[in-house]
Amino acid sequence: MNILEQTKQDSKNKLVVVNHPREHIFSNEKIGISNYKKSMKKAIHAISNTLKDRKTPFTGKSIAVLREKFNKIQLEHFKETHSLEYVIEELKELYLDDCVHFHHPKYIAHLNCPILTPTLVAETFISSLNSSMDTWDQSTGGTFIELKLIEWTLDILGFPTEGDGIFTSGGTQSNMMGLLLARDFYIKNNYDIDPKMEGLPADASKFRVFCSDVSHFSLKKNLSLLGLGQNAVIPITVDADFKMDVKKLELAIEEQKQLGNIPIAIVGTAGTTDFGSIDPLPIISAIAKQNKLWFHVDAAYGGGLLISEKHKSKLRGIELADSATIDYHKTFYQPVSSSGFFMRDKSFIDYIKYHADYLNSKEQEEEGIPNMVKKSIQTTRRFDALKLWFTLRMIGVEGLSSYLEKAIESAQFTAQYLSERKDFEIIHQPEISAVVFRYTPYSGLDATYCNLNSHIRKAMFNEGKAIITSTKVKEEVFLKFTLLNPLTTTKDIEEVIDLIVFHGQQYSLKN
Numbered sequence: 001m002n003i004l005e006q007t008k009q010d011s012k013n014k015l016v017v018v019n020h021p022r023e024h025i026f027s028n029e030k031i032g033i034s035n036y037k038k039s040m041k042k043a044i045h046a047i048s049n050t051l052k053d054r055k056t057p058f059t060g061k062s063i064a065v066l067r068e069k070f071n072k073i074q075l076e077h078f079k080e081t082h083s084l085e086y087v088i089e090e091l092k093e094l095y096l097d098d099c100v101h102f103h104h105p106k107y108i109a110h111l112n113c114p115i116l117t118p119t120l121v122a123e124t125f126i127s128s129l130n131s132s133m134d135t136w137d138q139s140t141g142g143t144f145i146e147l148k149l150i151e152w153t154l155d156i157l158g159f160p161t162e163g164d165g166i167f168t169s170g171g172t173q174s175n176m177m178g179l180l181l182a183r184d185f186y187i188k189n190n191y192d193i194d195p196k197m198e199g200l201p202a203d204a205s206k207f208r209v210f211c212s213d214v215s216h217f218s219l220k221k222n223l224s225l226l227g228l229g230q231n232a233v234i235p236i237t238v239d240a241d242f243k244m245d246v247k248k249l250e251l252a253i254e255e256q257k258q259l260g261n262i263p264i265a266i267v268g269t270a271g272t273t274d275f276g277s278i279d280p281l282p283i284i285s286a287i288a289k290q291n292k293l294w295f296h297v298d299a300a301y302g303g304g305l306l307i308s309e310k311h312k313s314k315l316r317g318i319e320l321a322d323s324a325t326i327d328y329h330k331t332f333y334q335p336v337s338s339s340g341f342f343m344r345d346k347s348f349i350d351y352i353k354y355h356a357d358y359l360n361s362k363e364q365e366e367e368g369i370p371n372m373v374k375k376s377i378q379t380t381r382r383f384d385a386l387k388l389w390f391t392l393r394m395i396g397v398e399g400l401s402s403y404l405e406k407a408i409e410s411a412q413f414t415a416q417y418l419s420e421r422k423d424f425e426i427i428h429q430p431e432i433s434a435v436v437f438r439y440t441p442y443s444g445l446d447a448t449y450c451n452l453n454s455h456i457r458k459a460m461f462n463e464g465k466a467i468i469t470s471t472k473v474k475e476e477v478f479l480k481f482t483l484l485n486p487l488t489t490t491k492d493i494e495e496v497i498d499l500i501v502f503h504g505q506q507y508s509l510k511n
């Protein structure tokens with residue numbers, strides 16, 4: 001008898017055979033393999049159709065319309081079963097038809113890159129074989145693939161060979177690891193306390209971390225999660241290019257010391273989320289050294305520059321950091337999630353290392369078994385490294401860097417194009433691929449620009465032909481392009497700007 005067939009009593013107390021859906025278990029059984037092949041083919045077919053059918057990055061459907069579709073699905077319905085064809089057809093209506101397409105050349109809103117097909121092949125291996133990267137006995141060769149890519153990233157960062165790293169779920173988690181090491185490094189060196197065992201000293205409420213006032217919000221969020229509170233962040237004003245003002249940094253460190261607070265770290269951003277601006281890393285490193293502070297670099301956005309011969313000098317100074325964040329799912333064209341955290345000295349791992357007898361015992365470590373869980377704040381962890389592996393093996397470093405270089409050219413074109421127009425105000429020269437500007441058609445009516453530009457962003461999203469975003473600079477609303485798609489042409493950019501003008505004029509007519 002098929003072991004997955006069981007009997008149960010039906011409502012009339014008759015014994016009936018229940019057939020478990022055996023073909024859906026990923027296995028080496030003929031029925032499992034055949035179902036796997038057929039199903040994957042159908043999924044790829046449906047996705048390909050979605051690509052072919054969609055002409056715009058979004059359909060512009062409202063929240064109300066999309067929510068209504070879900071109102072029809074009752075929790076009771078999860079007791080029913082359906083064919084794959086049915087579920088894909090239903091998904092088409094619920095999600096696929098209106099999904100926002102990051103790969104569309106006119107999607108230039110957030111830091112979402114188009115992704116590379118080799119990474120999707122890798123995703124199939126990752127999710128099908130489902131290795132977990134916490135221990136050697138769950139990942140085997142996968143661990144060595146990840147270790148090789150950690151070695152590669154340490155090399156492009158210019159970190160010493162004694163450095164180490166780990167793939168993480170994203171820049172937020174990588175930044176958290178940087179701040180955690182900074183906190184515990186300070187405690188270990190200044191108190192008779194082992195923070196891993198005893199928690200934080202009473203002084204911890206006075207710890208201060210310095211970063212520019214346009215750095216990523218995850219720093220604040222992480223400091224609150226790490227028990228130091230969001231007030232631990234001392235935001236340093238930026239110069240006209242949105243880079244940390246280092247004079248102000250030095251003053252702020254002194255001021256905090258005089259207030260009785262305790263500086264522990266500086267975070268430099270290599271590619272701010274809004275402007276792509278890169279803080280003066282070599283000077284910040286010198287200030288950190290002089291004040292005996294941890295130096296973390298958040299290169300979540302700018303990390304991709306490291307592999308570009310043309311642009312890597314912009315990140316000079318990152319090699320001096322104690323730790324760094326790199327988001328492969330931004331400027332290395334990887335699918336979410338794929339990110340890394342790197343430290344210049346592998347001994348820092350001791351701050352987070354934990355031995356679980358069932359997973360990575362001390363004995364295993366003594367035997368030299370490479371269990372990655374000791375370096376991670378996650379336990380079960382995806383084999384995200386495989387995507388970067390496929391990318392480098394198939395496209396190579398030069399091919400990969402050419403994509404970001406093209407996006408940077410598009411940003412430079414946009415900045416030039418807008419600066420030549422009288423109806424736009426551009427407030428910086430793009431250092432990477434983000435461009436912040438606003439539509440300013442009427443001189444002397446500055447007060448209306450916030451409403452006008454807010455309206456433009458919303459109207460464009462509701463229309464769906466092109467997606468851009470907005471941000472605030474000194475409380476004023478600005479529009480923002482984040483150009484990452486090498487397939488975005490100058491014609492696309494001109495057409496998006498025409499749409500901005502169109503929606504701006506429509507707003508002006510009505511108001």
Ligand SMILES: Cc1ncc(COP(=O)(O)O)c(C=O)c1O
Nearest residue numbers: 111170171172216271273300301
């Ligand atoms: C500079 C910077 N750091 C960190 C992050 C957070 O990265 P993630 O979204 O991968 O957690 C972002 C996200 O946009 C970012 O721009």
